Amino acid sequence: MKEKRVIVRRKRGIHLRPAQEIVNLTGQFACDVFLQNGSYRVNAKSIMGILGLAAAEGHELTITTDGVDEADALNEVFDLIESGFPNLKEDE
Template identity: 45%
Template sequence: MIEKEVTVTIKEGLHAKPAGELVQKLSEFTSDVEFLLKNRSYNAKSLLGLMGAAIREGQVITVRVDGPDEEEAFEWIKTFI
């Protein structure tokens, strides 16, 4: 399992378009992916979950990835966010 903090650099945060792109790409990975923010966990493979998190530019989130392709998934997330 990988669990690391990442600062969101996407302009305007994870609003609908980037959240949709994120969910679509993460569906290609078999690993489970969660974003932890303000003592809550959000399924990063769920568009509704991400929209509910209201993640903004500049926020620091914890990314937790667990599974057989966790390293590749985490590296992609880190680059995307």
């Protein structure tokens, strides 16, 4: 099991499109991926789970991965959130 913290850097937080970016990425891995915001811990392969985090700009999230490809999953999810979702426009 691996764990890393990341700060949300999008002005509008992790809303629908960023959540979709996350599940599209996490769905490619065999391992379990969790995101935690405060006391809420959700499955990062679930859109509704990620939306449930209501992760706003500046919130610190904990990424946890557990399984065969946990190291790659952890790094890629971290990079996606840390870089502020480069595939999306600022207002998307």
